[in-house]
Amino acid sequence: MRGFELVHPASLDEAIKLLDVDDPTVRPFSGGTALMLMMKTGVFQPSILVHLGGLEAEHAAVAVTPEGGLRIGALATLTSVEHSAEVVRVAPVIPRAMKRLANVRVRNVARIGGNLAHGDPHMDLPPVLSSLGGAVTVRGPGGTRSIPIEGLFSGYYETVLTRGELITDVTLPSQRGWASAYLKCTTRSADDWPTLGVAVSLKVTDGAIAESRVMVSAATEKLTRLPSAEAVLKGANAGEDAVARAADAAAAEAETIDDARGSAEYKTELLRVYVKRALGEAIRNGAVQ
Ligand SMILES: Cc1cc2nc3c(=O)[nH]c(=O)nc-3n(C[C@H](O)[C@H](O)[C@H](O)COP(=O)(O)OP(=O)(O)OC[C@H]3O[C@@H](n4cnc5c(N)ncnc54)[C@H](O)[C@@H]3O)c2cc1C
Structure with a gap:
């Protein structure tokens, strides 16, 4: 070096x-x-x-917003986010996902801002945070702006951040009434980078799915939202039939890529299976109160 x-x-x-x-x-x-x-x-x-580590005192706090969402300073370590009582209460899917994110030594050092800015499509937090409707606050020479996390990534290891811009905060809306799950599949060893990551969030009202967000990562060039799966879910009863149809729609829509972890065709079939499992898990997890 x-x-x-x-x-x-x-x-x-x-x-x-x-x-x-x-x-x-x-x-x-x-x-x-x-x-x-x-x-x-x-x-x-x-x-x-x-x-940026010296700025931790001012930019690593985790706080519940007046609307019941979360504001997380970009310099919060992944460990502090994982163990934050506020995060556990407002968005329990985040600490569940952290358990299989790298290892405790990496989580102790890595920051949530660095995690999102890196642009690696294999990362676990972008699908989770985007399925929760999250955004980043970004400050640069031109001022401050907010970017939805689902729109942060422009390509393989590429983001829409311009040079000189820093992520300062991650914000999440209230998750009250939403049920979420994140599943990843590793095809080489259990602790390898994922071949596929699927994050889903559902708002179920009187047994019917009012709104949903279905995100795929790792199997695609960049974090990708799957609106055709969400369209199938909208208004449907939260049962096996809708879940299976949404999984088929996800598999038909996603542009999966070949790499050392598997062919595009293989990942498409994985996606079909994992969307079904993730939706089932979100329904079983139940909504955040
Ligand atoms: C052994 C190992 C295993 C791993 N396994 C996993 C895994 O299973 N799942 C997973 O999701 N990740 C995994 N990772 C990746 C890990 O999550 C990332 O390396 C980490 O989150 C990056 O955060 P950082 O603070 O260290 O970023 P840094 O290395 O400091 O920065 C990363 C990039 O972001 C830029 N940057 C940093 N902070 C900001 C900011 N505030 N605003 C704008 N740009 C910024 C930097 O310039 C750089 O380009 C693993 C990493 C290692 C080393």
Whole structure:
């Protein structure tokens, strides 16, 4: 690894000023778990890393919003999110998903902002947080904006963040009345990166599905929402028939890709099975009160 400069801004505004919008080798650094791997393998050679860890005191809080949702500072570690009493109460699917996300050493260091900014389609949190209707707040030289997480990813390891922009917060709406589940399938070893991730959220009123969000990751080039599966679910009774039809619609719609973990055809069949299982699990989990 070649040498680089590590700078420690005293505030988020200073960090944004330090990020050179014309130089892609100047990068923000949160937990460093993804960046360091890229640096060690020679995929990325920084000139300057802007270390955000020193801003943890102001930007790592987890709080319930007045509307009953959540605001999570971008520098919250995955472990602190996993064990937050607020997260457990408002969005229990997040701590359930964390149990199989990397390992405790990585979760202790990785930050939720770094996790989302990395743009890796195999990550577990993007499908989970987008199925909950989550958004990121982003600050940069041009000001502050909110981006729905389902629209954050523009391609394989690509996001819509522009150079100089930092994720400052993750926000989730109230989950009251919504039931959620996340399932992933690893085809090589149990702790490998997923071949497929499926996250679903359902709002069931009087036994019928009023609204849903169905997200797929890992098997597709980027995090993808599946509106045709959601259309099948809308207004249907929360029973096996609708679940099976939605799974077929998901398999027909998703553009799965070939890679070392399996062919596109194989992943399409996995998707059919896992959408069915995830919907069944969400219904069994029941709605957040
Ligand atoms: C052994 C191992 C196993 C893993 N297994 C899994 C797994 O099973 N599931 C899973 O989902 N993930 C897994 N991961 C990936 C892990 O979740 C990510 O590496 C981690 O979440 C990235 O967060 P970080 O804070 O370390 O990001 P960093 O490495 O600091 O940064 C990642 C990227 O985001 C940018 N960035 C960082 N912070 C911000 C910000 N606030 N705003 C804008 N850009 C920013 C950086 O410039 C960089 O491009 C694994 C990682 C390892 C090392």
